[in-house]
Amino acid sequence: MTASTTDGFSTRAIHDGQDFDPRTGAVIPPIFMTSTFVQDGVGGFRDGYEYSRGGNPSRDALQLQLASLEGGTHAFAFGSGLAAEDAVLRAALQPGDHVLMGNDVYGGTHRLVSKIWERWGIELSTADASDLDAVRAAMRPSTRMLWVETPSNPLMKVADLPALAELGHDAGALVVADNTFATPYLQQPLGLGADVVVHSTTKYIGGHSDLVGGAAITGDAELAERIGFQQFAVGAVNSPFDAWLTSRSLKTLAVRVERHCTNAQAVAESLVGHPAVSAVHYPGLPDHPQHALAARQMRGFGGMVSLQLAGGAQAALELVRHTRLFQLAESLGGVESLVCYPSEMTHASVRGTELEVPADLLRLSVGLEEADDLIADLQQALGRL
Numbered sequence: 257m258t259a260s261t262t263d264g265f266s267t268r269a270i271h272d273g274q275d276f277d278p279r280t281g282a283v284i285p286p287i288f289m290t291s292t293f294v295q296d297g298v299g300g301f302r303d304g305y306e307y308s309r310g311g312n313p314s315r316d317a318l319q320l321q322l323a324s325l326e327g328g329t330h331a332f333a334f335g336s337g338l339a340a341e342d343a344v345l346r347a348a349l350q351p352g353d354h355v356l357m358g359n360d361v362y363g364g365t366h367r368l369v370s371k372i373w374e375r376w377g378i379e380l381s382t383a384d385a386s387d388l389d390a391v392r393a394a395m396r397p398s399t400r401m402l403w404v405e406t407p408s409n410p411l412m413k414v415a416d417l418p419a420l421a422e423l424g425h426d427a428g429a430l431v432v433a434d435n436t437f438a439t440p441y442l443q444q445p446l447g448l449g450a451d452v453v454v455h456s457t458t459k460y461i462g463g464h465s466d467l468v469g470g471a472a473i474t475g476d477a478e479l480a481e482r483i484g485f486q487q488f489a490v491g492a493v494n495s496p497f498d499a500w501l502t503s504r505s506l507k508t509l510a511v512r513v514e515r516h517c518t519n520a521q522a523v524a525e526s527l528v529g530h531p532a533v534s535a536v537h538y539p540g541l542p543d544h545p546q547h548a549l550a551a552r553q554m555r556g557f558g559g560m561v562s563l564q565l566a567g568g569a570q571a572a573l574e575l576v577r578h579t580r581l582f583q584l585a586e587s588l589g590g591v592e593s594l595v596c597y598p599s600e601m602t603h604a605s606v607r608g609t610e611l612e613v614p615a616d617l618l619r620l621s622v623g624l625e626e627a628d629d630l631i632a633d634l635q636q637a638l639g640r641l
């Protein structure tokens with residue numbers, strides 16, 4: 257019952273790769289918790305399965321779903337978002353190649369290239385991805401990869417994917433989009449010109465803060481072959497159980513993200529104009545610098561909001577002591593709301609670099625609780641500053 261390509265997003269999310277079990281009729285495909293597969297004589301593989309690092313039905317089911325939802329032809333599920341990123345870097349780059357990244361990408365992405373890959377001859381620099389002239393000026397003859405994250409973390413800047421894809425391709429670079437914040441429901445970078453999409457499926461795709469995983473998706477068969485070989489040869493695969501949980505989660509992605517967007521919009525609007533708040537960063541606010549671009553490129557504005565406090569770092573640290581529903585934790589995209597202090601948490605690894613984030617900034621992952629309760633929680637905490 258694999259859905260046709262003319263079906264809409266949620267139909268594909270629910271049916272692609274999710275055929276019922278042919279033996280029992282179980283509506284939900286079983287979890288294949290197995291490391292190896294019996295062979296019918298040497299080399300007689302059933303359905304091609306040999307050993308779970310190379311292929312596992314639960315991982316394949318998820319990969320089919322992901323490829324369908326991102327509009328790609330091939331998807332690879334990894335043990336974490338960074339493992340997926342690492343495989344893409346290995347598959348695409350040679351020593352001497354230069355990677356140009358947005359200057360507010362996820363801190364761990366910058367760390368992966370600056371602390372690991374620079375030692376193996378990869379060059380790295382960054383530019384403001386929301387400024388096309390700055391990106392153009394930062395390209396080098398050796399630039400082989402342009403890495404874009406939009407909306408960005410934690411400042412919610414929006415980058416123009418079609419324009420950046422054209423700019424990258426003109427220079428002979430592969431264009432990679434980290435689509436973790438937007439999810440394929442809000443934005444499909446492959447359709448906007450990117451060559452590869454990466455995800456931390458730990459976040460909105462997993463959606464329940466109960467797993468760690470990652471994915472890389474592409475429509476380029478030759479690149480897919482190389483990423484697939486990295487996945488097999490290096491081995492940072494997603495476990496069958498995590499793959500199964502992620503498949504379960506993808507089926508509700510659209511309804512969850514719709515609610516994340518409505519709640520985040522309400523929370524962002526409730527913070528604007530509060531005397532203790534000096535800035536609110538959310539692409540859904542009409543005065544966000546790239547509001548029009550976000551409206552054009554995305555189906556909604558997402559569930560992430562960041563704010564800066566008039567009372568500086570002290571006020572930010574004080575606020576997180578008083579929220580009740582917004583729990584202080586790293587990560588994002590789950591059903592529960594979280595607050596994070598990026599400069600000492602998610603972005604501690606980029607302190608002292610050009611990716612350093614303001615010390616008065618808090619990042620909110622707006623969950624699926626009642627919007628009124630979330631707003632009341634923030635108002636009471638702000639009232640105590």
Ligand SMILES: *Cc1c(COP(=O)(O)O)cnc(C)c1O
Pocket residue numbers: 336337338339362364365405409434436437455456457458459468469470
């Ligand atoms: C969390 C995150 C990553 C890294 O993913 P892990 O699953 O933690 O390895 C990459 N990019 C973005 C935007 C993230 O939020």
